[in-house]
């Protein structure tokens with residue numbers, strides 16, 4: 001199908017990754033429907049679209065809302081989730097209802113509407129403590145939290161819908177996504193947005209552990225691009241799972257320095273004991289996404305940091 005004649009439903013489209021994905025899709029002439037319950041997302045995040053999308057305030061736990069949201073759509077980008085790992089530990093049933101049953105609801109509504117391509121937001125969290133770096137998609141899942149288990153279950157359901165229903169889902173395992181509009185006020189926000197908020201406001205940033213832990217930080221516009229590529233990828237009889245990261249490791253200390261430099265401040269971090277359950281190292285092997293989707297991250301870590309700091313200092317997202 002030509003992109004220009006396409007309508008895509010984005011669940012969670014008013015959130016951080018959702019709003020950037022909406023901009024990338026809209027720039028390609030794709031029509032958009034957004035379903036969001038606005039629990040952590042904000043309509044302001046979509047202000048650059050000037051209202052050029054259909055918005056439904058609704059919940060992925062509600063099959064009826066999904067059915068009407070999918071009307072006229074040819075693909076679904078499913079991002080809505082309870083994204084807090086600690087919250088999923090405190091409230092596993094609520095998290096399951098949103099993340100696991102919600103994803104099943106999305107697949108089921110898509111099946112009913114004859115929509116084959118559903119792109120599911122999975123997570124590097126499914127690898128848990130697996131330290132066989134860089135992590136290829138064939139590495140064992142070692143889910144350590146209800147959140148990770150629910151994301152993994154979504155992938156399993158995607159596989160079942162591919163084999164039994166002839167659908168063509170794509171699961172994207174995002175690594176540590178950062179960029180403008182990531183909410184530092186949220187208790188589970190990424191380490192980078194917490195550093196940026198602290199340094200831009202002249203407060204002390206805290207590093208848990210010695211700062212030697214490493215992450216694969218991927219800029220949100222590259223994730224939005226991966227989402228577009230996954231929506232447009234040719235149909236396949238196999239469910240497709242792809243890592244979305246950069247293939248590069250940055251230590252927490254290096255990340256702090258990069259933020260400090262971009263913010264133009266003199267500061268040293270406070271150090272606190274490591275947090276229980278924090279993974280030591282994480283890094284994606286993105287060879288499969290490169291080869292099959294043509295995914296090539298365009299933003300270096302420092303460029304992404306410069307843009308995110310500028311946004312946080314009052315610039316445009």
Ligand SMILES: NC(=O)c1ccc[n+]([C@@H]2O[C@H](COP(=O)([O-])OP(=O)(O)OC[C@H]3O[C@@H](n4cnc5c(N)ncnc54)[C@H](O)[C@@H]3O)[C@@H](O)[C@H]2O)c1
Nearest residue numbers: 012014015016017037038039040041059060080081121177
């Ligand atoms: N940010 C990351 O580093 C990261 C990493 C791996 C995976 N992910 C996944 O990417 C997706 C998007 O995450 P994000 O970082 O943009 O978070 P976000 O909180 O900014 O976005 C989630 C959106 O979903 C909406 N939502 C939540 N529950 C809903 C429900 N029951 N019904 C309808 N809408 C609902 C929220 O209002 C919000 O707009 C999530 O599925 C998340 O698990 C994110």
